[in-house]
Amino acid sequence: MRGMTGILAVGLVVFAGCKSESSRPADGSGVLAAAGLPGSVPASTTAGQDSTPLVARRVWQPDFHPFWGGPSPDGRYLSFTDWTKGDLAIHDILTGEDRPLTSDGSLTESHEFALNSTFAPDGRRVAYAWENLEGYHELRVVGLDGSRPRTLLSDPAVNVYPREWSRDGEQILVSVESLEKERTNHIGLVAAADGSLRLLKELDGRGDGMSLSPDGRFVVYDFPTDEDSPERDIYVIDVEAGGEHSLVEHPADDRVLGWAPDGKHVLFASDRTGTLGAWLLPVADGRPAGEAWLVKPDMWRVEPIGFARNGSYFYGISTRMVDVYVAAFDPETAELVETPTLVSQRFQGSNSDPAWSPDGRYLAYISVRGAAAGVLGSEVVVIRSVDTGEVRELEPKLMRISHLRWSPDGGSLLVRGRDEKNRRGLYQIDVQTAEVTPLFEHETAAYGEWTADGKALVLYAFGEGVRITRRSLESGDEEVLYRGPAPSFVVEPLGMSPDGSEIAFVHHDEGGTASFVIMPVAGGAPRELVRFERGESWPIMNFRWSIDRRYVFYVRGGDEGAGLWRVPVEGGEPEKLEWLDAGQLRFHPDGRRIALTRGQAGNEVWVMEDFLPATVDTSDER
Structure with missing residues (x-):
């Protein structure tokens, strides 16, 4: 399961009049612009890292833990597990309405429920982990049109947790947890067509954050620097060649938040200033292409959620x-x-x-x-x-x-x-x-x-x-x-x-x-x-x-x-x-x-906007 923090929340759905951390008035631009919502304008292009003030605003206060889902490509919806029933659902950020995508979870009766979920790049499907009656987690895909879920990968020897789809929609980045070999997990890719699994990297159970580059060539992940250290560094796997190399080496604790949709930056959390902040590292060909800089300080107990197509980044905060x-x-x-x-x-x-x-x-x-x-x-x-x-x-x-x-x-x-x-x-x-x-x-x-x-x-x-x-x-x-x-x-x-x-x-x-x-x-x-x-x-x-x-x-x-x-x-x-x-x-x-x-208990979902220094492709690729 993905995340840096804990569980459970209390609150009320909020969108209108969202709290902002920028001096710039909230004018409807940013994440809602990508969705083409009324009153919004196209996402702006920033010329440099300091040219436009970052906007961070709260978009949701759910009364449960919502952080194991992800945003739709247009940024309008968030997938989540409805813990009153166990079903997979989506939250409409604009209207505040929730809609179930599955109807199999009942918790009190079947003991089945959804876990991690992520939107496909076409915005019409969601991949998610499902705990079945046998007690292991299988990978499923369901359409937003109400069609029945399709089981993509089910193996009683492993738990499978989806993280991200590839931009072309052909593969799903997954974390695979072994149920037979103690404390072993893998980074892998599952073919969306037939459910075949390709393992990329074996870890000792401590693998946490990971993200797939938009071109599908690389996977970035974080891992402890040594056996006795809580601090993590960040590494890159070459998907085709199979090699790997370090991306971020620092005495601080550095953790992956996501590979930006422009393919040119990796967003990560670090406590190198003494408090946890969001940092942006320019990359080219899977390697550093410059120095990382701080884009948002004080990311208190951040829980990564993911990027929308226009470069807006969603994250959760525990207010417990x-x-x-x-x-x-x-x-x-x-x-x-x-x-x-x-x-x-x-x-x-x-x-x-x-x-x-x-x-x-x-x-x-x-x-x-x-x-x-x-x-x-x-x-x-x-x-x-x-x-x-x-x-x-x-x-x-x-x-x-x-x-x-x-x-x-x-x-x-x-x-x-x-x-x-x-x-x-x-x-x-x-x-x-x-x-x-x-x-x-x-x-x-x-x-x-x-x-x-x-x-x-x-x-x-x-x-x-x-x-x-x-x-x-x-x-x-x-x-x-x-x-x-x-x-x-x-x-x-x-x-x-x-x-x-x-x-x-x-x-x-x-x-x-x-x-x-x-x-x-x-x-x-x-x-x-x-x-x-x-x-x-x-x-x-x-x-x-x-x-x-x-x-x-x-x-x-x-x-x-x-x-x-x-x-x-x-x-x-x-x-x-x-x-x-x-x-x-x-x-x-x-x-x-x-x-x-x-x-x-309390949880909030926030979105950061206007922090990428280059134009992000907002085209609706299929």
């Missing part, structure tokens, strides 16, 4: 603001005794995943730092003393850290994350030294909880459905506790009881009906607490037991019934708690204090 709070809590009434208090005023809006230590003396949480989230060094683990307020910060060599869990002895933390080689797994962090020990490195390892003695993990993992297992940390032996169909959406799908004897999770049957169940860790049949009607259970997440084990709390998404609920463990009707707008909820060991997260 989430913080950790603490409050006194009445366990009998399940009500707050006081207004929640902000834990820290430093790095506000970037703190999440609270976790109390077993003795209740410390509160740990994750804090995101820097402009490029989701890269090595961008997250720290903060450990705060409850009594003194003293803070220590751990900087583990991990990225995309989440799901903090203290070990029963209080000496370490279990986390989800990725190591310096981008290997996803479960890791143990020493709370004194920040030393990282891999516990379970595998793509299908989703979540884990400590057993009461700290000698094993209960794992929730994917692979031909869901498996819940208990794995010994000493021997590696694994015992299967549960097997079932995979849910479509999971966020913290396991809830361990305070004494470590039972786990809570959602069971899905083959017909799509879901039940909220608890099950002994020692083994045994799940016991149903709540049954959900078909389609209403998406998503159920963030399970938390009360300290006295009388209730299990959970967060329910969807349109109806969304919010925090609790259900008695011994049986009874679930109760919705109206007082709490919390995302994550953690009970203090004394049962009378809670830590919770509050805030809002």
Whole structure:
């Protein structure tokens, strides 16, 4: 999946009166001119890098993560995944309307959904990745005319993610992820006519940004400079000759945004000035043809989307603001005794995943730092003393850290994350030294909880459905506790009881009906607490037991019934708690204090215009 940052958003579709970062009035020129919309004029030609002020304006504020799509050639539409259903859709920037292109995704029933997508150069087709019922991602193409999707490449050994079409529409640049060889992916080209795949470059799972030159001769991509470094340089592959060479070598972190439609420039993101900015490098014959220059500073946590034909560049920005709070809590009434208090005023809006230590003396949480989230060094683990307020910060060599869990002895933390080689797994962090020990490195390892003695993990993992297992940390032996169909959406799908004897999770049957169940860790049949009607259970997440084990709390998404609920463990009707707008909820060991997260997710789509120094071909090539 493409991107530098995280997921999920909240907002409202916006176009009229868009915010602008230029002193020049918004006159309708630029990206909308290429679409031939009323009141627009043809895209202008710039004579030099400083002759015309760049315009950057917000064009969309969706209430979900929209960044795995791309713009239509004329810049009027953006493809995206409609996460309410899982279908591929397009957003009309002019009218603000959304239109589905597929009707196969249902999430709550089929568990199928669309992922990365990109427009064909004729503007009449979209290539996209589709997670099928077997759990792997195939490459499909669908027309904007409502025609049925066509499967172009389907192989259970790989996941295929489209990045860009070639200008002639004959090939699709793809990232190919191996499901058989751990942490291996390839840069490849798929023939649009018959789906044949040509692999160009094998990577070790850390390949991220890539783009195809307009003439189809070169692929530009970014890759870490060495095994232990988060910084990337940029390289070029000669598609026909097969050789490659460096394009951007710099001590900073440099990442591909896209090859400009004029074929003469490569746009990339770099933090070489201390903050992340967009830089433009002139190129000729796949090599540097001059010095790169800064075209836009302060590209805070940028998510690349892509170029329109006229040279306008679309990108996403995360505006997520989430913080950790603490409050006194009445366990009998399940009500707050006081207004929640902000834990820290430093790095506000970037703190999440609270976790109390077993003795209740410390509160740990994750804090995101820097402009490029989701890269090595961008997250720290903060450990705060409850009594003194003293803070220590751990900087583990991990990225995309989440799901903090203290070990029963209080000496370490279990986390989800990725190591310096981008290997996803479960890791143990020493709370004194920040030393990282891999516990379970595998793509299908989703979540884990400590057993009461700290000698094993209960794992929730994917692979031909869901498996819940208990794995010994000493021997590696694994015992299967549960097997079932995979849910479509999971966020913290396991809830361990305070004494470590039972786990809570959602069971899905083959017909799509879901039940909220608890099950002994020692083994045994799940016991149903709540049954959900078909389609209403998406998503159920963030399970938390009360300290006295009388209730299990959970967060329910969807349109109806969304919010925090609790259900008695011994049986009874679930109760919705109206007082709490919390995302994550953690009970203090004394049962009378809670830590919770509050805030809002947010994403914005922006477009940069008038920054290329030469005339861009806006002809509608076929």
